[in-house]
Amino acid sequence: MTKLIAVTRLAAVTLGVVAIIATFADTATRATINPFNFFGFFTMQSNIIWLIVIAITGIVVLRGKKQTSLLLLARGCATAYMILVGVIYNALLAGQEGGVALEWANNVLHIILPIYAVLDWILFADRPPLAWKRLWVSLIYPMVWVVVVLIRGATDGWVPYPFFNPATGYGSVFAYVLAIAVLTVITAAVVWALSRLKLVKLEAKGDALRQVRR
Template sequence: MTVTSETEIGAARGSRGVLFASLRLLVVLVIATAIVATFFDTASRATINPFNFFGYFTMQSNIITAVILLLAAVATFRGRPQTPLLVLLRACATTYIVIVGIVYNTLLTGLEGGISLDWANWVLHVAFPVYAALDWILFGDRSAVPWRNLWVVLIFPAVWIVVVLIRGATDGWVPYPFLDPAQGYGIVAMYCIVIFIATVVVGALVFAISRVRVIAP
């Protein structure tokens, strides 16, 4: 009787794991479709510069998060637990995509430019950030992320900002108006500090949630 019960529990957990992985795979396909559709839509209206198109924090964060969720799904399908490194990368990716949602919906929504396909814009700036947050909060197939690794979440934003500042000072291209050096480097520096603070705050919240399980794997 005990053996049967444990078997049933194991089967239920396995079914939930496959369900989580399948949902993640579906979401990844939707994100890939939105990015590809946006690329070709942009290319149909003007000569596209890949460095500019993929230079946006939105695009990079969506790609990073999609790739990490794909790796998590593959690990589940193969019956393997997520490694501590993968869980850390998931925490970082979740931080970035949540920041995308926050920044877009507080600073950028309604401004001219950006993604012209309304459905793709909604998927990349609203739907995916919300899904990624819920995925991290609800799906308990993750271990607690050590607090000593919180600094890791700053690596990608730091590199991205450095590249943007260099490009802004050389070829004049900036992805977002609040990073335009034309308004003065003092203002740009203020926004950079805000970005770093937001990254640490959101990252700390993501790390804290990793210690709570709502739906066990």
């Protein structure tokens, strides 16, 4: 079962990598690619972060090794980011500019992998509860990303999503920044809570099995 979980994770990683490469190749046929723009989207970066983390997790599990506390924390954060990708895109950007032109790849990066990330976290409970005192770590990447986006928007004028466009007014922009920060904390808190809920269920199941064996 453990090997099957690891293989499933590596299959998801393969799908994600193929989707990103296909998107890059498709974009290159229509325009000259600026890598800072192509990889500047929250979707791309979050998917890459999650793919790297889940690939390492899959390899570690496949080799029968123990996941480190740092890797487990990274999994929790990456899962939260993937949930944000799915929620923000489907709530605000679906059908507008900001998606991936290649439809199947767009679905993989914005729908399929975010859903899989949640299911992986809930169903494959090979992790202990995440410490609440480390919840703040989940804010580091999104806030760094926002700062870079705001700097680029104010200098070279490039923004990854229309709601970050300075032309809409910085009041509106910072309202979205605050919303992203709050949504990140809420999403991460849900992920942190799920790490406890599943572990409790597993422990209860284990106790029941021990009683049956007696």
